[in-house]
Amino acid sequence: MSEILEILLSLGDKFAAHIVLSASAIGLGILVALPLAVWASRSANVSRIALGFASLVQTIPALALLALFFPILLSLRAVFGEDLPTLGFLPALLALALYALLPILRNAVTAQANLDPGVLEAADGVGMTGWQKLTLVEAPLSAPFVMAGIRTASVWTIGAATLSTTIGQPSLGDPIFAGLQTQNWALVVAGCIASAGLALVVDALLGLVERGFANRKRWQSGLGMAAVALGLITALVYQSGGDDEDTIVIASKQFSEQYILAQLIGSRLEEAGYSVEYRDGLGSAVVHSAVASSSIDISVDYTGTIWTNELERTDNPGREIMYETIAVWERENTGVRVLGRLGFENAYAFAMRGDRAAELGVTSLEELVPFGPSLTVGGDPEFFERPEWIAVRDAYGMRFGETRNFSPTFMYNALRSGEADVISAYTSDGRIAADRLVVLEDPRGALPSYDAMLMMSPRIAEDEGIARALRPLIGAISVEAMREANFAVDREGEGKLSPKDAAAQLAENIGL
Amino acid sequence: MVNTLVTPSGGRVLFGDDDVTTLKQSQLRRRVGYVFQGIGLFPHFTVGENIAIGPRLAGEKLPAARIAQLLTLVELEPDVASRMPDELSGGQRQRVGVARALAGDPELLIMDEPFGALDPITRDALGEKVRELHDKLGLTTIMVTHDMAEALLLADRVLVMSYGDLVADHTPRELLAGKGGEIAQGLVAVPRQQAEKLALMEKSGAAS
Numbered sequence: 001m002s003e004i005l006e007i008l009l010s011l012g013d014k015f016a017a018h019i020v021l022s023a024s025a026i027g028l029g030i031l032v033a034l035p036l037a038v039w040a041s042r043s044a045n046v047s048r049i050a051l052g053f054a055s056l057v058q059t060i061p062a063l064a065l066l067a068l069f070f071p072i073l074l075s076l077r078a079v080f081g082e083d084l085p086t087l088g089f090l091p092a093l094l095a096l097a098l099y100a101l102l103p104i105l106r107n108a109v110t111a112q113a114n115l116d117p118g119v120l121e122a123a124d125g126v127g128m129t130g131w132q133k134l135t136l137v138e139a140p141l142s143a144p145f146v147m148a149g150i151r152t153a154s155v156w157t158i159g160a161a162t163l164s165t166t167i168g169q170p171s172l173g174d175p176i177f178a179g180l181q182t183q184n185w186a187l188v189v190a191g192c193i194a195s196a197g198l199a200l201v202v203d204a205l206l207g208l209v210e211r212g213f214a215n216r217k218r219w220q221s222g223l224g225m226a227a228v229a230l231g232l233i234t235a236l237v238y239q240s241g242g243d244d245e246d247t248i249v250i251a252s253k254q255f256s257e258q259y260i261l262a263q264l265i266g267s268r269l270e271e272a273g274y275s276v277e278y279r280d281g282l283g284s285a286v287v288h289s290a291v292a293s294s295s296i297d298i299s300v301d302y303t304g305t306i307w308t309n310e311l312e313r314t315d316n317p318g319r320e321i322m323y324e325t326i327a328v329w330e331r332e333n334t335g336v337r338v339l340g341r342l343g344f345e346n347a348y349a350f351a352m353r354g355d356r357a358a359e360l361g362v363t364s365l366e367e368l369v370p371f372g373p374s375l376t377v378g379g380d381p382e383f384f385e386r387p388e389w390i391a392v393r394d395a396y397g398m399r400f401g402e403t404r405n406f407s408p409t410f411m412y413n414a415l416r417s418g419e420a421d422v423i424s425a426y427t428s429d430g431r432i433a434a435d436r437l438v439v440l441e442d443p444r445g446a447l448p449s450y451d452a453m454l455m456m457s458p459r460i461a462e463d464e465g466i467a468r469a470l471r472p473l474i475g476a477i478s479v480e481a482m483r484e485a486n487f488a489v490d491r492e493g494e495g496k497l498s499p500k501d502a503a504a505q506l507a508e509n510i511g512l
Numbered sequence: 513m514v515n516t517l518v519t520p521s522g523g524r525v526l527f528g529d530d531d532v533t534t535l536k537q538s539q540l541r542r543r544v545g546y547v548f549q550g551i552g553l554f555p556h557f558t559v560g561e562n563i564a565i566g567p568r569l570a571g572e573k574l575p576a577a578r579i580a581q582l583l584t585l586v587e588l589e590p591d592v593a594s595r596m597p598d599e600l601s602g603g604q605r606q607r608v609g610v611a612r613a614l615a616g617d618p619e620l621l622i623m624d625e626p627f628g629a630l631d632p633i634t635r636d637a638l639g640e641k642v643r644e645l646h647d648k649l650g651l652t653t654i655m656v657t658h659d660m661a662e663a664l665l666l667a668d669r670v671l672v673m674s675y676g677d678l679v680a681d682h683t684p685r686e687l688l689a690g691k692g693g694e695i696a697q698g699l700v701a702v703p704r705q706q707a708e709k710l711a712l713m714e715k716s717g718a719a720s
Contacts, residue, residue: 116550116552116555117550118548118550118551118552119550119552119553119554119555120552121517121548121550121552122546122548122550122551122552122553122554123552123554124517124541125515125517125541125546125548125552126541126542126546126565126566126569126612127537127538127539127540127541127542127566127569127570128538128569129538132538132569136554136565137554140556141555141556216556
């Protein structure tokens with residue numbers, strides 16, 4: 001309990017970012033929804049189209065909607081120039097504002113449609129202009145219902161804003177995602193308490209405003225609005241205080257190894273006198289673009305990932321050539337500096353429980369093929385869309401009976417509990433040794449290598465101080481050392497470490 | 513049509529010498545008091561604010577004394593001004609509706625089935641009151657009603673419409689004397705027969 005409290009108290013900057021993001025999204029939603037509602041109340045066609053569009057948006061999962069803005073903004077760079085941010089605040093704001101649209105719009109349209117026709121006739125009869133009718137009669141009479149819509153939108157938005165973590169916008173989703181990956185439930189609970197608490201408080205305050213409108217008590221709505229404004233201003237002040245141009249932003253994707261390496265890099269830089277900030281839990285697909293656009297400064301990426309996703313290559317020229325080619329390609333095309341390889345690989349591999357593999361007599365992918373149709377394969381959410389899977393499928397003619405997606409952490413649990421027979425494991429994963437898993441051999445070389453590389457954004461590419469601080473990490477981390485650190489974070493119970501502590505232990509193990 | 517809430521499909525409506533469609537809509541409506549069955553008091557305004565709305569739209573503030581005077585005119589207590597419309601009975605609300613229509617010193621008062629939703633006693637009393645105000649303030653009033661008795665008792669001139677056509681234009685006395693054609697006489701016959709039946713009932717009741 002005290003651990004959760006401690007985490008909650010350390011969430012100040014996430015809290016502020018979450019509040020500013022949610023408030024901006026709701027504000028933008030209101031700004032778009034209200035004029036649209038007025039227009040819709042005067043035209044049945046507009047009403048149908050606007051409500052239809054808002055409902056359609058609502059059917060898109062929030063996570064997908066957030067991710068969709070990355071390619072959209074990327075293509076809009078052709079119009080607005082290269083400075084248009086594609087990650088972080090802007091896409092999160094746009095996606096959440098779209099999400100907030102429906103409840104506000106629907107309530108406003110319904111409120112307008114249910115206005116007493118006698119009152120509207122009287123408004124015309126006493127000689128109100130269209131504008132006077134809107135401001136003196138329609139708006140005040142609709143206000144309580146519109147407010148109810150804004151309340152609903154606010155609760156939704158505050159909840160959905162936790163997902164903006166995945167596109168690089170700090171929010172209360174940071175501890176939730178980090179906790180889910182490292183099985184640190186105190187982090188998850190703290191994140192949930194914080195965002196749910198925020199939603200409840202905002203709901204109560206806006207409820208006060210709504211009742212103030214309904215009972216025509218100005219002080220009541222005034223009080224609610226003042227409290228909301230005060231919270232927002234506090235968040236803004238808090239946030240503006242924390243921003244610093246010289247801060248080095250270190251990114252991590254959504255798995256333990258990335259959290260640990262980010263901490264390791266961060267502690268090296270802090271020792272060298274730099275101030276650092278962590279952007280944890282980014283979606284794997286956005287990290288490269290983020291570092292290329294200097295939205296973040298340092299990331300650890302893998303040769304196989306860059307090879308297929310960025311160079312769009314499907315061939316497999318071997319480990320060394322792959323790395324050399326990527327380093328040159330990055331320098332020439334994105335301005336990203338590849339400082340070097342850390343020394344270990346985190347490749348995709350197929351793994352089975354030892355007893356199960358022995359039972360079937362399987363040691364390689366080739367031998368697995370005949371059993372495929374009777375087995376269930378588990379993969380991380382992106383695996384079955386990745387070229388690695390397609391390469392394996394085509395090279396071996398591999399077919400599985402059932403295909404299931406798990407988050408990386410739950411994938412190993414599924415294997416243990418028998419919900420999956422084979423999983424797409426990672427070679428640096430500590431659970432391979434801990435769970436006594438058998439990694440199936442790949443005799444046809446279908447799976448490319450995944451050397452971990454240190455990437456520096458164009459903004460800091462020339463900074464020799466940073467390069468000097470990080471160079472001792474190059475070639476220093478063996479796959480065994482990485483597995484041990486990963487397992488310390490991923491395991492449960494005795495000996496479980498936070499990514500920060502695991503990073504410290506790793507540094508010690510490799511002699512730094 | 514007179515205050516252009518409905519646009520004529522043909523013909524013209526003259527207000528004074530002007531075609532109403534050529535006048536500025538909101539200004540025309542402020543010169544015409546409008547009372548209708550739906551009453552349409554603004555529920556978020558007090559009674560006083562409701563009465564003062566017309567002048568307020570024209571940029572004038574109606575003094576409290578004038579509001580009190582208008583309320584007295586429709587036989588309501590001046591302190592009703594601070595109450596909200598939903599605290600009033602239907603009859604009281606329509607009295608406020610009449611006061612609101614009169615607040616801007618209109619050149620014309622249009623009453624569209626103003627008493628349709630009221631109980632018969634209130635309806636009768638309010639009808640008398642409006643006729644009295646009409647005389648006292650020297651108004652021009654157009655009242656639309658389905659009730660021929662109401663029309664005959666309150667109006668100086670009765671026009672009968674049937675499916676959009678004017679079929680009779682007479683004084684109440686002329687109508688009672690049998691003028692105006694079949695449709696108008698059909699309408700006059702209803703209250704007349706009702707009155708005769710009631711008179712007969714009274715007589716037979718007295719005899720028994």
